[in-house]
Amino acid sequence: MSAARPQDLACRELVELLTEFLENALEERTRTQVEQHLVLCPGCTEYLRQFRATIGATRKLAEEDLTEAVKEKLLDAFRHWRQGS
Amino acid sequence: MPAAVSSGGSFEGFTGAPGGVVALLSAADRELVDRLRAGDERTFLGLVEKNHRAMVRAAMGYVASEAIAEEVVQEAWVGILQGLDKFEGRCPLRAWMFRILVNCAKMRGGREARSVPFSALEREDGEGDRRPVEGFRPPDDPRWPGHWAQAPERWTDERLADAQALARIRTEIEKLPPNQRQVITLRDIEDWESVEVCEALGISEANQRVLLHRARTRVRQALAGWATEGTP
Amino acid sequence: MPSATGDRGAEPTMRAWKFLAAGRVAPFGGHTWPGPAAGEPGAWVRFPEREVFACRADDLPWWIAAELWEVELEQPARTLETQVAAAAGRLVRRMTGWDDGAVHAYGVACAERARALAVEALSRDGRTEEAVALARARGMLELCRVARGFAGDARNRRSSNLAGYLAESSMRASEGFAAAAANIAANAAVAARPDDPGAFHRERQWQARWIAQRAGLVPAV
Numbered sequence: 454m455s456a457a458r459p460q461d462l463a464c465r466e467l468v469e470l471l472t473e474f475l476e477n478a479l480e481e482r483t484r485t486q487v488e489q490h491l492v493l494c495p496g497c498t499e500y501l502r503q504f505r506a507t508i509g510a511t512r513k514l515a516e517e518d519l520t521e522a523v524k525e526k527l528l529d530a531f532r533h534w535r536q537g538s
Numbered sequence: 539m540p541a542a543v544s545s546g547g548s549f550e551g552f553t554g555a556p557g558g559v560v561a562l563l564s565a566a567d568r569e570l571v572d573r574l575r576a577g578d579e580r581t582f583l584g585l586v587e588k589n590h591r592a593m594v595r596a597a598m599g600y601v602a603s604e605a606i607a608e609e610v611v612q613e614a615w616v617g618i619l620q621g622l623d624k625f626e627g628r629c630p631l632r633a634w635m636f637r638i639l640v641n642c643a644k645m646r647g648g649r650e651a652r653s654v655p656f657s658a659l660e661r662e663d664g665e666g667d668r669r670p671v672e673g674f675r676p677p678d679d680p681r682w683p684g685h686w687a688q689a690p691e692r693w694t695d696e697r698l699a700d701a702q703a704l705a706r707i708r709t710e711i712e713k714l715p716p717n718q719r720q721v722i723t724l725r726d727i728e729d730w731e732s733v734e735v736c737e738a739l740g741i742s743e744a745n746q747r748v749l750l751h752r753a754r755t756r757v758r759q760a761l762a763g764w765a766t767e768g769t770p
Numbered sequence: 771m772p773s774a775t776g777d778r779g780a781e782p783t784m785r786a787w788k789f790l791a792a793g794r795v796a797p798f799g800g801h802t803w804p805g806p807a808a809g810e811p812g813a814w815v816r817f818p819e820r821e822v823f824a825c826r827a828d829d830l831p832w833w834i835a836a837e838l839w840e841v842e843l844e845q846p847a848r849t850l851e852t853q854v855a856a857a858a859g860r861l862v863r864r865m866t867g868w869d870d871g872a873v874h875a876y877g878v879a880c881a882e883r884a885r886a887l888a889v890e891a892l893s894r895d896g897r898t899e900e901a902v903a904l905a906r907a908r909g910m911l912e913l914c915r916v917a918r919g920f921a922g923d924a925r926n927r928r929s930s931n932l933a934g935y936l937a938e939s940s941m942r943a944s945e946g947f948a949a950a951a952a953n954i955a956a957n958a959a960v961a962a963r964p965d966d967p968g969a970f971h972r973e974r975q976w977q978a979r980w981i982a983q984r985a986g987l988v989p990a991v
Protein backbone atom coordinates (compact mmCIF):
# COMPACT_ATOMS: atom_id res chain seq x y z
CA MET A 454 0.00 0.00 0.00
CA SER A 455 2.87 2.39 0.63
CA ALA A 456 3.60 4.37 -2.51
CA ALA A 457 7.27 4.67 -1.66
CA ARG A 458 8.35 1.13 -1.14
CA PRO A 459 6.07 -1.46 -2.71
CA GLN A 460 6.84 -4.29 -0.36
CA ASP A 461 6.73 -2.63 3.03
CA LEU A 462 3.59 -3.18 5.01
CA ALA A 463 1.67 -0.13 6.10
CA CYS A 464 1.15 0.12 9.86
CA ARG A 465 -2.58 -0.10 9.39
CA GLU A 466 -2.14 -3.49 7.75
CA LEU A 467 0.32 -4.74 10.33
CA VAL A 468 -1.90 -4.15 13.35
CA GLU A 469 -4.50 -6.42 11.79
CA LEU A 470 -2.04 -9.29 11.58
CA LEU A 471 -0.85 -9.36 15.15
CA THR A 472 -3.02 -12.13 16.54
CA GLU A 473 -2.00 -14.40 13.71
CA PHE A 474 1.59 -13.29 14.13
CA LEU A 475 1.64 -14.18 17.80
CA GLU A 476 0.20 -17.63 17.04
CA ASN A 477 2.66 -18.32 14.23
CA ALA A 478 -0.30 -18.62 11.90
CA LEU A 479 1.08 -16.34 9.22
CA GLU A 480 2.66 -17.80 6.17
CA GLU A 481 6.38 -17.22 5.98
CA ARG A 482 6.36 -14.36 3.53
CA THR A 483 3.87 -12.33 5.54
CA ARG A 484 5.55 -13.12 8.83
CA THR A 485 8.84 -11.89 7.39
CA GLN A 486 7.15 -8.69 6.26
CA VAL A 487 5.79 -8.15 9.75
CA GLU A 488 9.20 -8.71 11.30
CA GLN A 489 10.91 -6.42 8.83
CA HIS A 490 8.41 -3.70 9.48
CA LEU A 491 8.79 -4.00 13.24
CA VAL A 492 12.54 -3.43 12.88
CA LEU A 493 12.00 -0.11 11.18
CA CYS A 494 8.85 1.14 12.93
CA PRO A 495 9.00 2.20 16.57
CA GLY A 496 5.26 2.90 16.51
CA CYS A 497 4.31 -0.64 15.58
CA THR A 498 6.92 -2.07 17.92
CA GLU A 499 5.31 -0.20 20.78
CA TYR A 500 1.85 -1.25 19.63
CA LEU A 501 2.86 -4.92 19.63
CA ARG A 502 4.31 -4.51 23.09
CA GLN A 503 1.01 -3.06 24.26
CA PHE A 504 -0.95 -5.80 22.53
CA ARG A 505 1.09 -8.46 24.29
CA ALA A 506 0.86 -6.67 27.60
CA THR A 507 -2.91 -6.53 27.23
CA ILE A 508 -3.08 -10.26 26.71
CA GLY A 509 -0.89 -10.83 29.73
CA ALA A 510 -3.02 -8.58 31.89
CA THR A 511 -6.24 -10.23 30.70
CA ARG A 512 -4.94 -13.57 31.91
CA LYS A 513 -4.98 -12.22 35.43
CA LEU A 514 -8.75 -12.09 35.39
CA ALA A 515 -8.87 -15.83 35.91
CA GLU A 516 -10.10 -16.39 39.41
CA GLU A 517 -8.65 -19.08 41.54
CA ASP A 518 -11.25 -20.85 43.59
CA LEU A 519 -14.87 -21.79 43.41
CA THR A 520 -16.91 -21.03 46.46
CA GLU A 521 -17.69 -23.91 48.77
CA ALA A 522 -21.38 -23.19 48.36
CA VAL A 523 -21.21 -23.78 44.65
CA LYS A 524 -19.18 -26.93 45.07
CA GLU A 525 -21.66 -28.32 47.57
CA LYS A 526 -24.60 -27.59 45.32
CA LEU A 527 -22.97 -29.33 42.40
CA LEU A 528 -21.92 -32.31 44.49
CA ASP A 529 -25.49 -32.64 45.60
CA ALA A 530 -26.59 -32.69 42.00
CA PHE A 531 -24.00 -35.34 41.26
CA ARG A 532 -25.09 -37.57 44.07
CA HIS A 533 -28.70 -37.13 43.15
CA TRP A 534 -27.89 -38.15 39.60
CA ARG A 535 -25.99 -41.22 40.72
CA GLN A 536 -28.85 -42.29 42.89
CA GLY A 537 -31.26 -41.92 40.04
CA SER A 538 -29.41 -44.26 37.63
CA MET B 539 -0.26 -28.96 15.51
CA PRO B 540 -2.13 -31.17 17.95
CA ALA B 541 -3.42 -29.54 21.10
CA ALA B 542 -4.35 -31.08 24.41
CA VAL B 543 -8.02 -30.99 25.28
CA SER B 544 -9.62 -30.71 28.72
CA SER B 545 -7.45 -32.56 31.15
CA GLY B 546 -4.41 -32.31 28.97
CA GLY B 547 -4.15 -35.97 28.10
CA SER B 548 -2.68 -37.13 24.84
CA PHE B 549 -4.86 -37.26 21.80
CA GLU B 550 -6.14 -40.57 20.56
CA GLY B 551 -7.31 -39.35 17.25
CA PHE B 552 -6.85 -36.11 15.45
CA THR B 553 -7.90 -36.41 11.87
CA GLY B 554 -7.22 -33.72 9.33
CA ALA B 555 -10.19 -33.02 7.12
CA PRO B 556 -10.28 -30.62 4.17
CA GLY B 557 -12.30 -28.09 6.09
CA GLY B 558 -10.11 -28.32 9.17
CA VAL B 559 -9.27 -30.75 11.89
CA VAL B 560 -11.82 -32.93 13.63
CA ALA B 561 -10.84 -33.75 17.17
CA LEU B 562 -11.95 -36.97 18.81
CA LEU B 563 -12.25 -37.87 22.44
CA SER B 564 -8.86 -38.15 24.05
CA ALA B 565 -7.82 -41.14 26.12
CA ALA B 566 -7.76 -39.00 29.23
CA ASP B 567 -11.27 -37.76 28.59
CA ARG B 568 -12.55 -41.26 28.00
CA GLU B 569 -11.21 -42.30 31.37
CA LEU B 570 -12.78 -39.23 32.91
CA VAL B 571 -16.19 -40.15 31.52
CA ASP B 572 -15.85 -43.70 32.79
CA ARG B 573 -15.03 -42.44 36.27
CA LEU B 574 -17.99 -40.10 36.29
CA ARG B 575 -20.31 -42.88 35.24
CA ALA B 576 -18.89 -44.91 38.11
CA GLY B 577 -19.87 -42.14 40.53
CA ASP B 578 -16.37 -40.83 41.30
CA GLU B 579 -16.96 -37.55 43.16
CA ARG B 580 -13.38 -36.38 43.05
CA THR B 581 -13.30 -36.63 39.29
CA PHE B 582 -16.50 -34.66 39.09
CA LEU B 583 -15.15 -31.93 41.35
CA GLY B 584 -12.01 -31.74 39.29
CA LEU B 585 -14.05 -31.27 36.16
CA VAL B 586 -16.08 -28.59 37.89
CA GLU B 587 -13.00 -26.73 39.07
CA LYS B 588 -11.55 -26.65 35.59
CA ASN B 589 -14.64 -25.58 33.73
CA HIS B 590 -17.23 -23.93 35.95
CA ARG B 591 -15.87 -20.39 35.79
CA ALA B 592 -15.45 -20.48 32.02
CA MET B 593 -19.01 -21.76 31.75
CA VAL B 594 -20.34 -18.92 33.88
CA ARG B 595 -18.58 -16.36 31.73
CA ALA B 596 -19.83 -18.01 28.59
CA ALA B 597 -23.38 -18.04 29.93
CA MET B 598 -23.16 -14.36 30.74
CA GLY B 599 -23.12 -13.71 27.05
CA TYR B 600 -26.70 -14.85 26.85
CA VAL B 601 -28.36 -13.72 30.06
CA ALA B 602 -28.83 -10.51 31.95
CA SER B 603 -26.71 -11.05 35.06
CA GLU B 604 -23.96 -13.12 36.59
CA ALA B 605 -26.40 -14.51 39.15
CA ILE B 606 -28.62 -15.86 36.41
CA ALA B 607 -25.57 -17.16 34.55
CA GLU B 608 -24.58 -19.07 37.69
CA GLU B 609 -28.03 -20.67 37.77
CA VAL B 610 -27.84 -21.53 34.10
CA VAL B 611 -24.52 -23.26 34.58
CA GLN B 612 -25.87 -25.34 37.44
CA GLU B 613 -28.74 -26.40 35.23
CA ALA B 614 -26.21 -27.23 32.55
CA TRP B 615 -24.24 -29.47 34.91
CA VAL B 616 -27.39 -31.44 35.59
CA GLY B 617 -27.98 -31.71 31.88
CA ILE B 618 -24.42 -32.86 31.36
CA LEU B 619 -24.70 -35.55 33.99
CA GLN B 620 -27.99 -36.74 32.64
CA GLY B 621 -26.57 -36.87 29.13
CA LEU B 622 -23.42 -38.73 30.15
CA ASP B 623 -24.84 -42.20 29.69
CA LYS B 624 -25.67 -41.43 26.09
CA PHE B 625 -22.49 -39.51 25.29
CA GLU B 626 -20.81 -41.33 22.43
CA GLY B 627 -17.43 -39.65 22.51
CA ARG B 628 -17.44 -38.48 18.91
CA CYS B 629 -16.14 -35.09 19.97
CA PRO B 630 -14.07 -33.75 22.83
CA LEU B 631 -15.82 -33.79 26.18
CA ARG B 632 -15.50 -30.07 26.67
CA ALA B 633 -17.04 -29.28 23.33
CA TRP B 634 -20.01 -31.45 24.17
CA MET B 635 -20.35 -29.87 27.59
CA PHE B 636 -20.30 -26.40 26.15
CA ARG B 637 -22.95 -27.18 23.62
CA ILE B 638 -25.23 -28.25 26.43
CA LEU B 639 -24.37 -25.11 28.32
CA VAL B 640 -25.07 -22.88 25.35
CA ASN B 641 -28.43 -24.55 24.80
CA CYS B 642 -29.39 -23.97 28.44
CA ALA B 643 -28.21 -20.40 28.26
CA LYS B 644 -30.08 -19.65 25.08
CA MET B 645 -33.28 -21.11 26.45
CA ARG B 646 -32.94 -19.13 29.63
CA GLY B 647 -31.78 -16.08 27.75
CA GLY B 648 -34.90 -16.20 25.68
CA ARG B 649 -36.88 -15.74 28.85
CA GLU B 650 -34.62 -13.26 30.57
CA ALA B 651 -32.63 -11.67 27.80
CA ARG B 652 -30.60 -8.52 28.18
CA SER B 653 -32.41 -5.34 27.32
CA VAL B 654 -30.26 -4.75 24.23
CA PRO B 655 -31.43 -7.05 21.44
CA PHE B 656 -28.72 -9.37 20.24
CA SER B 657 -29.06 -8.25 16.67
CA ALA B 658 -27.81 -4.82 17.66
CA LEU B 659 -24.85 -6.28 19.49
CA GLU B 660 -23.98 -8.52 16.57
CA ARG B 661 -23.87 -5.53 14.28
CA GLU B 662 -20.99 -4.16 16.29
CA ASP B 663 -18.77 -6.77 14.72
CA GLY B 664 -18.17 -4.39 11.88
CA GLU B 665 -15.33 -2.34 10.49
CA GLY B 666 -15.57 0.09 13.35
CA ASP B 667 -14.12 -2.47 15.71
CA ARG B 668 -10.95 -2.77 13.89
CA ARG B 669 -9.02 0.44 14.04
CA PRO B 670 -6.93 1.67 16.93
CA VAL B 671 -8.00 5.18 17.73
CA GLU B 672 -4.48 6.62 17.41
CA GLY B 673 -5.24 6.63 13.71
CA PHE B 674 -3.45 6.18 10.46
CA ARG B 675 -2.54 8.52 7.66
CA PRO B 676 -4.93 8.61 4.72
CA PRO B 677 -4.26 6.90 1.38
CA ASP B 678 -3.30 10.19 -0.22
CA ASP B 679 -0.62 11.07 2.29
CA PRO B 680 2.46 12.16 0.31
CA ARG B 681 5.00 10.05 2.16
CA TRP B 682 3.41 7.48 4.48
CA PRO B 683 -0.11 6.42 3.51
CA GLY B 684 -1.41 3.91 6.03
CA HIS B 685 1.30 4.57 8.61
CA TRP B 686 0.70 5.95 12.09
CA ALA B 687 -0.62 9.48 12.14
CA GLN B 688 0.06 9.55 15.85
CA ALA B 689 2.20 6.71 17.12
CA PRO B 690 0.98 4.90 20.24
CA GLU B 691 2.22 6.57 23.39
CA ARG B 692 4.63 4.43 25.33
CA TRP B 693 3.09 2.59 28.27
CA THR B 694 4.89 2.71 31.57
CA ASP B 695 4.97 -0.35 33.79
CA GLU B 696 2.51 1.25 36.19
CA ARG B 697 -0.25 1.33 33.66
CA LEU B 698 -0.97 -2.38 33.90
CA ALA B 699 0.19 -2.95 37.43
CA ASP B 700 -2.82 -1.90 39.41
CA ALA B 701 -6.36 -3.07 40.01
CA GLN B 702 -7.73 -0.23 37.90
CA ALA B 703 -6.27 -1.85 34.84
CA LEU B 704 -7.94 -5.19 35.57
CA ALA B 705 -11.23 -3.45 36.22
CA ARG B 706 -10.95 -1.67 32.91
CA ILE B 707 -10.23 -4.91 31.12
CA ARG B 708 -13.15 -6.63 32.79
CA THR B 709 -15.50 -3.80 31.89
CA GLU B 710 -14.36 -3.73 28.32
CA ILE B 711 -14.77 -7.47 27.94
CA GLU B 712 -18.30 -7.23 29.30
CA LYS B 713 -19.09 -4.61 26.68
CA LEU B 714 -17.90 -6.77 23.81
CA PRO B 715 -20.33 -8.36 21.37
CA PRO B 716 -21.14 -11.86 22.67
CA ASN B 717 -19.06 -13.88 20.27
CA GLN B 718 -15.98 -11.72 20.75
CA ARG B 719 -16.48 -11.97 24.49
CA GLN B 720 -16.76 -15.75 24.38
CA VAL B 721 -13.57 -16.12 22.44
CA ILE B 722 -11.42 -13.75 24.45
CA THR B 723 -12.74 -15.23 27.68
CA LEU B 724 -11.93 -18.78 26.73
CA ARG B 725 -8.61 -18.03 25.04
CA ASP B 726 -7.09 -15.23 27.09
CA ILE B 727 -8.68 -15.63 30.52
CA GLU B 728 -9.26 -19.35 30.72
CA ASP B 729 -6.25 -20.19 28.55
CA TRP B 730 -7.96 -22.71 26.31
CA GLU B 731 -6.30 -23.90 23.14
CA SER B 732 -7.59 -22.50 19.90
CA VAL B 733 -8.86 -25.90 18.80
CA GLU B 734 -10.91 -26.34 21.97
CA VAL B 735 -12.57 -22.99 21.52
CA CYS B 736 -13.46 -23.74 17.92
CA GLU B 737 -15.07 -27.00 18.95
CA ALA B 738 -16.93 -25.53 21.89
CA LEU B 739 -18.34 -22.59 19.97
CA GLY B 740 -18.73 -24.34 16.62
CA ILE B 741 -16.68 -21.87 14.64
CA SER B 742 -13.74 -22.17 12.30
CA GLU B 743 -10.15 -21.44 13.26
CA ALA B 744 -10.05 -18.41 10.99
CA ASN B 745 -13.31 -17.05 12.37
CA GLN B 746 -12.11 -17.59 15.91
CA ARG B 747 -8.95 -15.69 15.24
CA VAL B 748 -10.77 -12.73 13.77
CA LEU B 749 -13.05 -12.52 16.80
CA LEU B 750 -10.13 -12.83 19.17
CA HIS B 751 -8.21 -10.15 17.35
CA ARG B 752 -11.07 -7.70 17.42
CA ALA B 753 -11.69 -8.35 21.08
CA ARG B 754 -8.05 -7.87 22.00
CA THR B 755 -7.85 -4.72 19.90
CA ARG B 756 -10.74 -3.20 21.80
CA VAL B 757 -9.38 -4.18 25.19
CA ARG B 758 -6.00 -2.72 24.33
CA GLN B 759 -7.69 0.43 23.20
CA ALA B 760 -9.50 0.74 26.49
CA LEU B 761 -6.23 0.42 28.32
CA ALA B 762 -4.67 3.04 26.07
CA GLY B 763 -7.23 5.38 27.54
CA TRP B 764 -9.42 5.85 24.54
CA ALA B 765 -13.18 5.57 24.71
CA THR B 766 -14.72 2.80 22.68
CA GLU B 767 -18.43 2.74 22.20
CA GLY B 768 -18.47 0.71 19.05
CA THR B 769 -18.16 3.81 16.94
CA PRO B 770 -15.70 3.87 14.05
CA MET C 771 13.03 -23.98 24.01
CA PRO C 772 16.19 -24.24 21.94
CA SER C 773 18.19 -27.41 22.32
CA ALA C 774 21.90 -27.81 21.93
CA THR C 775 23.45 -30.49 19.80
CA GLY C 776 27.01 -31.63 19.63
CA ASP C 777 29.67 -30.28 17.35
CA ARG C 778 28.83 -30.67 13.71
CA GLY C 779 32.22 -32.13 12.94
CA ALA C 780 32.72 -32.77 9.26
CA GLU C 781 29.26 -31.61 8.14
CA PRO C 782 29.32 -28.62 5.81
CA THR C 783 28.37 -25.31 7.35
CA MET C 784 28.24 -21.72 6.21
CA ARG C 785 29.05 -18.44 7.88
CA ALA C 786 26.61 -15.57 8.09
CA TRP C 787 25.67 -12.64 10.32
CA LYS C 788 22.98 -12.25 12.88
CA PHE C 789 21.57 -9.30 14.78
CA LEU C 790 20.34 -9.90 18.31
CA ALA C 791 18.88 -7.69 21.01
CA ALA C 792 21.10 -6.89 23.99
CA GLY C 793 22.04 -9.98 25.95
CA ARG C 794 21.99 -12.31 22.92
CA VAL C 795 18.23 -12.23 22.87
CA ALA C 796 16.39 -13.12 19.68
CA PRO C 797 14.37 -10.05 18.68
CA PHE C 798 11.16 -11.94 17.87
CA GLY C 799 11.46 -15.33 19.52
CA GLY C 800 12.61 -13.84 22.81
CA HIS C 801 14.91 -16.72 23.66
CA THR C 802 18.56 -16.25 24.61
CA TRP C 803 21.25 -17.67 22.36
CA PRO C 804 24.10 -19.49 24.08
CA GLY C 805 27.29 -17.48 23.79
CA PRO C 806 30.80 -18.57 22.95
CA ALA C 807 32.87 -19.70 25.93
CA ALA C 808 36.47 -20.68 26.49
CA GLY C 809 37.36 -19.83 22.93
CA GLU C 810 34.69 -22.12 21.50
CA PRO C 811 31.57 -21.09 19.57
CA GLY C 812 28.27 -21.19 21.41
CA ALA C 813 26.24 -24.37 21.50
CA TRP C 814 24.20 -25.26 18.44
CA VAL C 815 20.65 -24.01 18.52
CA ARG C 816 17.92 -26.02 16.87
CA PHE C 817 14.15 -25.72 17.22
CA PRO C 818 11.64 -28.52 16.77
CA GLU C 819 9.40 -26.57 14.44
CA ARG C 820 11.24 -23.48 13.42
CA GLU C 821 14.32 -22.61 11.45
CA VAL C 822 17.17 -20.37 12.44
CA PHE C 823 17.61 -17.15 10.46
CA ALA C 824 20.63 -15.10 9.59
CA CYS C 825 21.86 -12.38 7.21
CA ARG C 826 24.20 -12.20 4.32
CA ALA C 827 26.10 -8.93 4.09
CA ASP C 828 23.47 -7.37 1.81
CA ASP C 829 20.69 -8.24 4.23
CA LEU C 830 22.09 -6.40 7.22
CA PRO C 831 20.14 -3.11 6.89
CA TRP C 832 16.86 -5.01 7.24
CA TRP C 833 17.57 -6.47 10.65
CA ILE C 834 19.43 -3.79 12.65
CA ALA C 835 19.63 -4.50 16.36
CA ALA C 836 21.95 -3.86 19.28
CA GLU C 837 24.34 -6.79 18.84
CA LEU C 838 25.89 -8.17 15.67
CA TRP C 839 27.25 -11.71 15.65
CA GLU C 840 29.03 -13.94 13.23
CA VAL C 841 27.16 -17.24 13.09
CA GLU C 842 27.71 -20.66 11.69
CA LEU C 843 24.75 -22.34 10.02
CA GLU C 844 24.11 -25.95 9.27
CA GLN C 845 23.79 -26.70 5.59
CA PRO C 846 21.72 -26.79 3.52
CA ALA C 847 20.60 -23.22 4.13
CA ARG C 848 17.57 -21.82 2.35
CA THR C 849 17.94 -18.49 0.62
CA LEU C 850 15.12 -16.00 1.14
CA GLU C 851 14.74 -12.47 -0.07
CA THR C 852 16.43 -10.78 2.86
CA GLN C 853 17.77 -13.66 4.92
CA VAL C 854 18.97 -17.23 4.96
CA ALA C 855 17.31 -20.02 6.90
CA ALA C 856 18.86 -23.17 8.28
CA ALA C 857 17.91 -26.02 10.56
CA ALA C 858 20.51 -25.07 13.15
CA GLY C 859 23.01 -22.35 13.95
CA ARG C 860 25.50 -21.24 16.56
CA LEU C 861 27.14 -17.99 17.58
CA VAL C 862 30.80 -17.79 16.66
CA ARG C 863 31.90 -14.31 17.71
CA ARG C 864 30.49 -10.94 18.58
CA MET C 865 31.38 -8.13 16.18
CA THR C 866 32.39 -5.69 18.87
CA GLY C 867 32.74 -2.86 16.39
CA TRP C 868 28.94 -2.82 16.33
CA ASP C 869 27.89 -1.21 19.58
CA ASP C 870 25.43 1.45 20.72
CA GLY C 871 27.67 4.16 19.33
CA ALA C 872 27.72 2.41 15.97
CA VAL C 873 23.95 2.12 15.91
CA HIS C 874 23.60 5.79 16.64
CA ALA C 875 26.23 6.79 14.08
CA TYR C 876 24.50 4.64 11.49
CA GLY C 877 21.24 6.49 11.95
CA VAL C 878 22.99 9.82 11.64
CA ALA C 879 24.88 8.72 8.51
CA CYS C 880 21.61 7.69 6.87
CA ALA C 881 19.97 10.98 7.79
CA GLU C 882 22.94 12.80 6.30
CA ARG C 883 22.26 11.02 3.01
CA ALA C 884 18.72 12.34 3.19
CA ARG C 885 20.09 15.79 3.87
CA ALA C 886 22.17 15.68 0.68
CA LEU C 887 19.12 14.72 -1.35
CA ALA C 888 17.01 17.47 0.18
CA VAL C 889 19.65 20.13 -0.37
CA GLU C 890 20.05 19.07 -3.98
CA ALA C 891 16.30 19.08 -4.60
CA LEU C 892 15.75 22.46 -2.96
CA SER C 893 18.53 23.97 -5.04
CA ARG C 894 17.05 22.53 -8.20
CA ASP C 895 13.67 24.01 -7.34
CA GLY C 896 15.25 27.42 -6.86
CA ARG C 897 14.75 27.33 -3.10
CA THR C 898 18.32 28.44 -2.57
CA GLU C 899 18.10 29.99 0.88
CA GLU C 900 16.37 26.93 2.21
CA ALA C 901 19.00 24.66 0.69
CA VAL C 902 21.73 26.68 2.37
CA ALA C 903 19.93 26.60 5.70
CA LEU C 904 19.69 22.85 5.52
CA ALA C 905 23.31 22.47 4.54
CA ARG C 906 24.33 24.62 7.50
CA ALA C 907 22.22 22.99 10.17
CA ARG C 908 24.31 21.25 12.79
CA GLY C 909 23.16 18.21 14.64
CA MET C 910 20.13 16.07 14.05
CA LEU C 911 17.70 18.08 16.16
CA GLU C 912 18.43 21.37 14.46
CA LEU C 913 18.35 19.65 11.11
CA CYS C 914 14.94 18.23 11.93
CA ARG C 915 13.56 21.54 13.07
CA VAL C 916 14.80 23.39 9.99
CA ALA C 917 13.74 20.73 7.52
CA ARG C 918 10.27 20.49 8.99
CA GLY C 919 9.74 24.14 8.19
CA PHE C 920 10.43 23.50 4.50
CA ALA C 921 8.23 20.44 4.12
CA GLY C 922 4.95 22.24 3.64
CA ASP C 923 5.49 24.20 0.43
CA ALA C 924 2.88 22.78 -1.89
CA ARG C 925 4.20 24.54 -4.98
CA ASN C 926 7.34 22.42 -4.97
CA ARG C 927 6.12 18.97 -4.01
CA ARG C 928 9.31 17.04 -4.64
CA SER C 929 11.70 19.22 -2.68
CA SER C 930 9.12 19.66 0.05
CA ASN C 931 8.72 15.94 0.31
CA LEU C 932 12.43 15.44 0.56
CA ALA C 933 12.56 18.04 3.29
CA GLY C 934 9.82 16.06 4.99
CA TYR C 935 11.73 12.80 4.76
CA LEU C 936 14.80 14.57 6.07
CA ALA C 937 12.91 15.93 9.07
CA GLU C 938 11.61 12.46 9.86
CA SER C 939 14.91 10.70 9.32
CA SER C 940 16.89 13.14 11.45
CA MET C 941 14.28 12.99 14.21
CA ARG C 942 14.53 9.20 14.31
CA ALA C 943 18.32 9.40 14.23
CA SER C 944 18.30 11.77 17.18
CA GLU C 945 16.04 9.37 19.09
CA GLY C 946 18.35 6.45 18.40
CA PHE C 947 15.92 4.65 16.13
CA ALA C 948 18.57 4.03 13.52
CA ALA C 949 16.70 1.43 11.47
CA ALA C 950 13.76 3.82 11.17
CA ALA C 951 16.08 6.64 10.12
CA ALA C 952 17.66 4.37 7.52
CA ASN C 953 14.33 3.23 6.09
CA ILE C 954 13.17 6.81 5.77
CA ALA C 955 16.40 7.72 3.99
CA ALA C 956 15.93 4.84 1.57
CA ASN C 957 12.43 6.05 0.84
CA ALA C 958 13.83 9.53 0.29
CA ALA C 959 16.17 8.06 -2.33
CA VAL C 960 13.14 6.70 -4.17
CA ALA C 961 11.42 10.09 -4.01
CA ALA C 962 14.54 11.85 -5.28
CA ARG C 963 14.87 9.56 -8.30
CA PRO C 964 11.33 8.61 -9.27
CA ASP C 965 12.40 7.27 -12.64
CA ASP C 966 15.01 4.97 -11.19
CA PRO C 967 13.56 1.60 -10.10
CA GLY C 968 16.84 0.64 -8.46
CA ALA C 969 17.06 3.64 -6.15
CA PHE C 970 15.82 1.92 -3.02
CA HIS C 971 17.98 -1.11 -3.48
CA ARG C 972 21.07 1.00 -4.11
CA GLU C 973 20.50 3.01 -0.99
CA ARG C 974 20.15 -0.20 1.00
CA GLN C 975 23.41 -1.41 -0.47
CA TRP C 976 25.11 1.81 0.59
CA GLN C 977 23.75 1.19 4.06
CA ALA C 978 24.96 -2.42 4.05
CA ARG C 979 28.46 -1.29 3.15
CA TRP C 980 28.41 1.32 5.90
CA ILE C 981 27.45 -1.30 8.43
CA ALA C 982 30.03 -3.78 7.19
CA GLN C 983 32.78 -1.20 7.37
CA ARG C 984 31.85 0.10 10.80
CA ALA C 985 31.40 -3.36 12.26
CA GLY C 986 34.67 -4.59 10.80
CA LEU C 987 33.10 -7.40 8.81
CA VAL C 988 35.29 -9.35 6.49
CA PRO C 989 33.25 -10.85 3.65
CA ALA C 990 32.94 -14.30 5.16
CA VAL C 991 30.10 -15.79 3.16
